[in-house]
Amino acid sequence: FQAAIEGKWEIKLTPVKYVPHSWFGDLHGQNSQRGWPADANLDCLGGKMHSPGLYSDQQLESERLVAEREGYDIDIVKADMTQPLPFADESFDMIIQPVANCYVEKVKPIWKECYRVLKKGGVLLVGLDNGINYLFDSEDEKYVVNSLPFNPLKNPDQMQQLEKDDFGVQFSHTLEEQIGGQLEAGFTLTNLYEDTNGEGRLHELNIPTFIATRSVK
Structure with missing residues (x-):
């Protein structure tokens, strides 16, 4: 800061x-x-560091505490x-x-x-x-294992990959x-x-x- x-x-x-x-x-x-x-x-x-879209309440509170500590004004909106x-x-x-x-x-x-x-x-x-990341295996990035688009809501195998790697739900x-x-x-x-x-x-x-x-x- x-x-x-x-x-x-x-x-x-x-x-x-x-x-x-x-x-x-x-x-x-x-x-x-x-x-x-x-x-x-x-x-x-x-985004992960700045996010009215994806932050949890705890993360938003952390943002507020830092702003208060450092003395700057910030409007925090969870949406x-x-x-x-x-x-x-x-x-x-x-x-x-x-x-x-x-x-x-x-x-x-x-x-x-x-x-x-x-x-x-x-x-x-x-x-x-x-x-491009969604095409390859997540472990070694050597093999093409998916077709595009990558959409786990329409492809159960892709959802299973995300759950295995704990990557959340993602889309290409x-x-x-x-x-x-x-x-x-x-x-x-x-x-x-x-x-x-x-x-x-x-x-x-x-x-x-x-x-x-x-x-x-």
């Missing part, structure tokens, strides 16, 4: 690479201790990102979503809601799974859904990069399994 106050901060949307600072634009406000504009509103949607978001139109300057869409079956409605709650010129930063998505869905919602794609798992055989072979995108309303 102290480093962030001094302007030394990094954010990951995917396992390995940091988001370029240029993707955030000018975050320095004259009245801000934290390097954020005094009037900026940010929504952190559905379901597969449903209409509990925010007014054009409420946010930026939405940050680490890889989380893999936990929902349908992603296009999420992009439409993100577009609705962002202000004109607002930025959407998202980490996306490109589906096409680039048409992930990137095309953003464009369909009205966003303009301004940048992207690929990333790997950070460990395992696919990572060692430098096979990209994730994509980070920057889109603007």
Whole structure:
């Protein structure tokens, strides 16, 4: 937190690479201790570290305690990102979503809601799974054991795999859904990069399994 106050901060949307600072634009406000504009509103949607979509009550309480301890203001909202978001139109300057869409079956409605709650010129930063991980066995990543799409609600064998590995319920998505869905919602794609798992055989072979995108309303 102290480093962030001094302007030394990094954010990951995917396992390995940091988001370029240029993707955030000018975050320095004259009245801000934290390097954020005094009037900026940010929504952190559905990620493991920031999540009005997937957090438990205990995790949300931890967020509140840290904010109280460090002396910064934060609005914590527990909601379901597969449903209409509990925010007014054009409420946010930026939405940050680490890889989380893999936990929902349908992603296009999420992009439409993100577009609705962002202000004109607002930025959407998202980490996306490109589906390759779901093809391979989870132990050694040597064998193709699944076809796509990976949907455990429609394929009992895939649900059994997830239960065995304690991975929760996950879904693969096409680039048409992930990137095309953003464009369909009205966003303009301004940048992207690929990333790997950070460990395992696919990572060692430098096979990209994730994509980070920057889109603007």
